Amino acid sequence: YEQLVQQPKIIVIDPSIAFGKPVLVGTGIPTAVIHERFKGGEPIASIAYDYNRDSEEIEQALRYEQAAA
Template sequence: MNSNIVVLDPDIAFGKPVLADYGVRTDTVADAYRTEKSKKTVASLYDIPVSAVEAAIRYERLAA
């Protein structure tokens, strides 16, 4: 797994954490997972791999 999968860059999403290769905010992915209860469904919704969903969830849990 890419160690830089989550990035904070002031030029991207106003510095909010995003999945580097996909440009999707981690809080958006984590919120979708809380709603959908399925990593596979969230991955499909955002056209990202399940591993990226897991990284976003993990990041948000650690940041909380």
């Protein structure tokens, strides 16, 4: 948990966005959706391309989901 707090604000939880589910800041893309796509076998680069995001942002979303599990 402490590691998540120290990371840059790439993930946001806001009740007015996606009903308070964690999303990539400024996008509304739920981290859970990114995680499910990755678990389904999609490469990080492909997910990043689809959402027009950096691979690092996708990796941060995956780390968030793994830590929250």
